[in-house]
Amino acid sequence: MDTDVPITKCIDDRLGRVGIARHIADMLIGAPADHSIVFGLSGSWGSGKTSVLNMVGELLSEASDPPVVVRFDPWNYPAGSDLVTPFLTSLASEIRKYNLKSRMKKRAEEALEAIADYVDALKPVTPRGMSSLVNLVQVRLARKKRKEERKTLAELKEQIGNSLLSLHLRVVIMIDDLDRLSNDTVCSIFQLVAAVADFSRVSYLLAYDRSNILRALRAVQQCDGDEYLEKIIQVPLELPEPAxxxxxxxxxxxxxxxxxxxxxxxxxxxxxxxxxxxxxxxxxxxxxxxxxxxxxxxxxxxxxxxxxxxxxxxxxxxxxxxxxxxxxxxxxxxxxxxxxxxxxxxxxxxxxxxxxxxxxxxxxxxxxxxxxxxxxxxxxxxxxxxxxxxxxxxxxxxxxxxxxxxxxxxxLRNYLSGSMEAYAFPRELAIALLHSGSVDELKAILDEESNDVALTLVAVAGETAADMDEDRRSTFARAIIRSNPGESDGTGLLSLPFYGYESCLEKLFSAMGEGAASELLASEIKGLDFSHLAKMAHFVNGQELAYGRLAGKSEKPSEQLISLACLKRVERSIAQTLCDAQLSVEYLVIEGSRMLLYLWSCFDQRTYAARVTEGLLLDPLAYLLYASYQLGLYHSADETGWAFPVDFGNDISMERVVDSFDGALRSDAFWTLGQSVKLKLAGLRICVERLLEGAVSYSEASASCEQCEKLLDQWTERYAEGRG
Incomplete structure (x- = not known):
């Protein structure tokens, strides 16, 4: 914890205010000697006024002819109490401490006697507990038994000023935190500074929040606070806000x-x-x-x-x-x-x-x-x-x-209730597995996509990839590549783009270096099936872009994690696997299949056209699943649903989408799809129909989850008899 203690030395300044303090110190040293002058340092609460005053005091003490510095704190006295006597006592005490030359001691004693006379004239009875200095002066005065008549206050003030002039002594009086005093005490301080103690060779440096001082003056004096303050403060200074x-x-x-x-x-x-x-x-x-x-x-x-x-x-x-x-x-x-x-x-x-x-x-x-x-x-x-x-x-x-x-x-519940010690994270178990598990053990954990430990494993591996040894990096990278792909409803690892397998794999490959990463990827990707290749599709596409290939407009060497030779081997593996695969509608439900099909179309356009465009997509349900890739899930304050985040793809016909639904709904394959996939297809139907109506834009052609559920219920009822 850091207490709100101001700095005391210039060396501790971290806000660049030494220059301001030096400027104020120079002005105080160079102030006129024949009369008192008042400097006012204004700044908001907590702005660092006390720290600046401390630095000014340090700089004044380092001057070739340093003045006497008096720090008077009105906070030490109860509200409504007399401040004149303790103020003058503090002044006398500091003068007595001042190291005067021996030939000046007599004049110093005369100055102290003059102050004591002034105290006595202002308040004949000195309170008990007064400074020992004042008591000593009063004893001296009692012994002396002055014969001259009592002087007026004006004459006593002049006597003090003359004594200070004869001593060639300059006095700087600092009063801080004026804005924290009661309204009456604020006015008393100003009266003290402007009338009671406006001695020659005495300068004042007052620190305050201007807005608070003005309120106090208006409340007590029933006048314009600005005008009143202008009469008191001859040199107004504004403390700028810290950088x-x-x-x-x-x-x-x-x-x-x-x-x-x-x-x-x-x-x-x-x-x-x-x-x-x-x-x-x-x-x-x-x-x-x-x-x-x-x-x-x-x-x-x-x-x-x-x-x-x-x-x-x-x-x-x-x-x-x-x-x-x-x-x-x-x-x-x-x-x-x-x-x-x-x-x-x-x-x-x-x-x-x-x-x-x-x-x-x-x-x-x-x-x-x-x-x-x-x-x-x-x-x-x-x-x-x-x-x-x-x-x-x-x-x-x-x-x-x-x-x-x-x-x-x-x-959040534990934070608000102050009971975080009862909350447990799966991180410790994940770290233990990461440093001891085999490829198969890690793969088994990663296959449980909804498991907190599995998700934490991916997160921790990504965070610590640079610190892991080579064997551990290789082991976890292989486990990620071999693990099952995420579910199509977005609950798997792919639904965590930052901590998902792709981000983690990138960090592992970056730590391994291009050579080791290329060797591992080339060996692991060979022989992967459609679903596992789909999981790798986004990573492969990212490497294509890094080399300025496919849709990449320029190379990005810093993002190239595998060699170009390895990338070309990966391309051949993908093309060969897909050419040999028996494509079916079920493949289009797999997470990442849209990107994988795109890569295939780039690597082998002729085979892709024959097997996909003129083959798989002739099936109505396959066409709808392919078209549904255009939809994005949205969340608002009241609902969740589907919408088109961008314009409809050029390779998709909205009219054909509508026409495909009848055949798709009559197929058994549609009704074996997961509930989330069927709801998304219902959303596709609603969004496309709204687009065809021409009354809304792409972003507004949305379908709420409630609307999708209602439409799916209608389909279920309509086709139930035929399917039975």
């Missing part, structure tokens, strides 16, 4: 200090960086930074380090900037947390965003802050991003769990 880069560096260093003993993955480090950027854009002072870091550290410890640090930092920013929002998150948790499929309808998103802004505006009392709060929520909760149309995020609940994201419903 954004300096605050960002403090945030970054603070976060790194908190999590220094934990090794974060690249994705976690990236998320922390984004959170630091979000925090930087919302902090104005060092105090803001410290408060956020302190809450972040407290949450990190309380969560038993089981939550993604980037999310915890974003939550800390939310809770510091908008203190009212945490109770609101508790009530809204079911709608905020959870995974999302990545799509949304524009009309629904606009409506949902408006609802969020209205709710947050009512909570926070400002539409501007509501918009900012919403953007912070989006950084933590992907479902909010999708629902409001701010980002099309595709993330499953399993991935949220693996990433330790607060958006995972179970993690």
């Amino acid at each position: 954004v880069g300096a605050l960002s560096a403090m945030l970054q260093e603070g976060v790194e200090r908190v999590v220094s003993h934990v090794q974060l993955s690249r994705s976690e480090l990236k998320r922390v960086g984004l959170s630091v950027n979000d925090a930087t854009s919302r902090v104005r002072t060092v105090r803001d930074v410290r408060r956020i870091l302190n809450l972040f550290e407290a949450d990190w410890r309380a969560s038993v380090e089981k939550v993604a640090p980037g999310d915890l930092l974003s939550m800390s920013v939310l809770r510091i900037v908008y203190p009212k929002i945490l109770p609101w998150i508790r009530t809204q948790a079911p709608g905020l947390s959870g995974g999302t499929g990545g799509g949304y309808l524009v009309s629904d998103a606009e409506r949902c965003k408006k609802q969020y802004l209205e709710a947050l505006g009512e909570l926070l009392g400002d539409c501007g802050t509501a918009d900012d709060a919403l953007r912070l929520l989006v950084a933590v909760f992907p479902r909010v991003a999708n629902a409001c149309g701010l980002h099309a995020v595709s993330v499953s609940e399993a991935k949220l769990r693996i990433d330790r994201r607060i958006a995972c419903p179970e993690i």
